[in-house]
Amino acid sequence: MPVSPRANPVGPTGPEDAARPVEPVGPDDSVILHTTDNGVSWITLNRPRTSNALTPDQRERVISRLFEDSADPAVRAVVLTATGRAFCAGADLRVAATRSPGPAAERAAGDVARVIRRGAQRLVSAVLDCEKPVIAAVNGTAAGLGAHLALACDLVLAAEHATFVEVFARRGLVPDGGGAYLLPRLVGPRRAKELMFFGDALTAAEAERLGLVNRVVPEGELSSVAHAWSDRLAAGPTRAFALTKQLVNASLDMDRTAAFAAEAAAQEINMTTEDAREGVASFVERRAPAYRGR
Missing domain, CATH: 3.90.226.10 (2-enoyl-CoA Hydratase; Chain A, domain 1)
Structure with a gap:
């Protein structure tokens, strides 16, 4: 069992x-x-x-x-x-x-x-x-x-x-x-x-x-x-964690130009998530965020 x-x-x-x-x-x-x-x-x-x-x-x-x-x-x-x-x-x-x-x-x-x-x-x-x-x-x-x-x-x-x-x-x-x-x-x-x-x-x-x-x-x-x-x-922003993990894992295999490009692309993707919108809204409304992993 x-x-x-x-x-x-x-x-x-x-x-x-x-x-x-x-x-x-x-x-x-x-x-x-x-x-x-x-x-x-x-x-x-x-x-x-x-x-x-x-x-x-x-x-x-x-x-x-x-x-x-x-x-x-x-x-x-x-x-x-x-x-x-x-x-x-x-x-x-x-x-x-x-x-x-x-x-x-x-x-x-x-x-x-x-x-x-x-x-x-x-x-x-x-x-x-x-x-x-x-x-x-x-x-x-x-x-x-x-x-x-x-x-x-x-x-x-x-x-x-x-x-x-x-x-x-x-x-x-x-x-x-x-x-x-x-x-x-x-x-x-x-x-x-x-x-x-x-x-x-x-x-x-x-x-x-x-x-x-x-x-x-x-x-x-x-x-x-x-x-x-x-x-x-x-309880955190799951997709932001995934993108952060990808950036960090790849960082030592990239030059600065590639790393900065990957960072910008990750930001673009992440800003389409519900959790990113919730994070910004919770900051503006001065409350704890309620992330859903989406």
């Missing part, structure tokens, strides 16, 4: 997860919990005994849910979180190994790149392209693709005990899921290389200091703060 978002479970992380039995990984609605509360879509990873390592089926469910939330006018904000003692340990390599392109001698050129494009990159793109603000409520370790999933979100809340780990180099791998795109934009290229080369775990406090996390909160307050932030977003 889906967990109520008003009692969304969060908890610390620890090495004992590795000793727990592996739970089923086949198609199952319970591996992703979902509910909508007060205009907020709560997407909860739910394979706690595997530290919420993502299977391909689970990944596709998250992508599908984000696409639906993006298009649903009743959804005005999204929270991505997890059950148990970790946020997400990355891709489930045990499952991925059974579905990989096979030994190098049997692969066709482009097989690995195709898997990455269709998998990890689609997941991160679904977060970046979602037209609603997405909050990551990081309840424990976010490693590899799990870290990139959190960092792709618009706002990141982290419990005090949460950690962020770039594990790829430890396994002899190149970062995927947009890590080499996201990290330099958040912390600069030199710090990004340090994190990716060494793979040292960042505490939540260190992640906040570097700008990877918006707010670190005590474990018992993560859910309540996520509710407070998402409720504020859900």
Whole structure:
């Protein structure tokens, strides 16, 4: 039974997860919990005994849910979180190994790149392209693709005990899921290389200091703060948020001329919305605005 978002479970992380039995990984609605509360879509990873390592089926469910939330006018904000003692340990390599392109001698050129494009990159793109603000409520370790999933979100809340780990180099791998795109934009290229080369775990406090996390909160307050932030977003001007998100996400890939042109176009589009008219009217009438997300 889906967990109520008003009692969304969060908890610390620890090495004992590795000793727990592996739970089923086949198609199952319970591996992703979902509910909508007060205009907020709560997407909860739910394979706690595997530290919420993502299977391909689970990944596709998250992508599908984000696409639906993006298009649903009743959804005005999204929270991505997890059950148990970790946020997400990355891709489930045990499952991925059974579905990989096979030994190098049997692969066709482009097989690995195709898997990455269709998998990890689609997941991160679904977060970046979602037209609603997405909050990551990081309840424990976010490693590899799990870290990139959190960092792709618009706002990141982290419990005090949460950690962020770039594990790829430890396994002899190149970062995927947009890590080499996201990290330099958040912390600069030199710090990004340090994190990716060494793979040292960042505490939540260190992640906040570097700008990877918006707010670190005590474990018992993560859910309540996520509710407070998402409720504020859900009551705001949804289309203005979507356009602002697009501008900010594209800003580092544009020169000034292109950025200013995009800003002017976004303003033109936004001024056709009901919420823009309501915002101006409420200012003139000296009252609180009542945004409808339209």
